[in-house]
Each structure stands twice: as structure tokens, then as C-alpha cells.
Amino acid sequence: MKISLAKKTVHNIELLEYTHPKAEKLLFLQHGIHSKKENVMNLYGVTLAKLGYKVIAIDAFKHGNRIAEPFLSKDEDQCALETMDVVKQTAVDIQAIFEENYRKEFKKFDIIGISMGGLIAYYLSTITETIDQLVCLISSPQFLEAANYTFPEERQNKHKAQSNQVLNEIKGIDPSQRVEKMVFHRLIMMNGEYDRVIPYQQSEDFYINHPDRSIIFKRYPTEHKISQPMFEDLQALLKESF
Secondary structure, rough: OOOOOEEEEEOOOOEEEEEEOOOOEEEEOOOOOOOHHHHHHHHHHHHOOOOOEEEEEEEEOOOOHHOOOOOOOOOOHHHHHHHHHHHHHHHHHHHHHHHHHHHOOOOOOEEEEEEEHHHHHHHHHHOOOOEEEEEOOOOOHHHHHHHHHHOOOOHHHHHHHHHHHHHHHHHHHOOHHHHHHOOOEEEEOOOOOOOOOOOOOHHHHHHHHHHOOOEEEEEOOOOOOOOOHHHHHHHHHHHHHO
């Protein structure tokens, strides 16, 4: 099976497109912080396309060929404080790309988000009704809890005014506090048991608290990374939908 590889520009944003010769479904694959579209496609793009997808990857806002401060110099505190701007803008970009270039061929799409990419996917589910399967790996639907964990009070106090502004903004868009806005056919959450960046408990609590939603939650003996067993299980789950 030959997967076709293409680079396109849609909505003034460069994207990579890996396509199964008889693609039945569309999948957006979103990388994490300080990464870029090429990295995530090199790791997973061909394998996912072989399942029967047209796989799309874009650089997140201020990443990759859109790189801009503070992600250029990687100022740790400023990157943390501006992560939600990246999340919101990238989600809007994905929806615009779908509407502009793929809506005629596909009614809906799946999205896989990794770490920060998972935050993008979660937020996207609150602003569109076009997601079929929402897949969030080593991420969290609890934005405020995740922010306070990764950017604790000691760091917040160094940037008091900016931190307060960002936290108030997060409260308004936190998917875990706006579950009625989240639209998906199925949510798959996979997390690492030893993850010190985004603890698995944030996803597990969401899963436990929403037994009425179609959610699969799994955890793996790994840190903040996608392990081979995690990816193999994900492929098996995705195959079910074809």
C-alpha cells in the first residue's frame, strides 16, 4: 500500500497531508509544545494513514514554520503563560482548514492531540460539532487544574498580573467546566501512570465523573510520552470505527 505524501497551504497555513489510497476518514494529528508538524508525522503519520485515513498535520500557532516568541527563545514561564493563546488559535485554525478544504469530502473528522495538542483537541470539541472521535494522549480535559499543576503559585507570584489574567481566561474555556459544550461521538484518553507533566488523575477523574458520555480511559506504565503499547492500543481502537 502506497501512502501519498503532500505539502499544501490552506487558509494561509502550511500543512502536511498523508493519504491512504482509499481514505475513508479524515484525521487531524496535533503535536505538543515545542514540537512541529514534521515531528509528529514522521512518528505516526504513515501508520495512521494505513488504517484508512487522510491524515493532516499543521504547526500549532507560534510553532514550526510559524515560530514566534516566546516559543523561539523558549522562555519557560512565558511559554506556559501563552500556551492557552496557542491552544485557542490552533483550534480555530484547524476548524477553518476543515471548512475551507475538506468539508465537501468529509462530514466530520477525528483528531488526535498529544500533550498540548490534546488541550487543542479538547478545546476544539467545545467550538465545533464536526468532531467524530476525540483522542487525547498524555493530556488533560481539566485546564485549570493542569495550569495550576504545571505553573504553581510560586511561579504565578512572579508574574502576578499576567497569571491572574490567564487563569481567569482559562476558567472561561475549561472543557471540564463546560462539558455540555463538548461535542464528540467518542472520547479516547490515554495517559501515563508516571507522568509528572500532566498527571493521569486529571483524565481519570473526568472519566469517572461523566459515566453518561462515550469515553474510554486507559493508563500505561510510562512517563510523559507515548509508549508503544499505548500506540498499539490506539490503533486497535481506531480500526473499530472503519
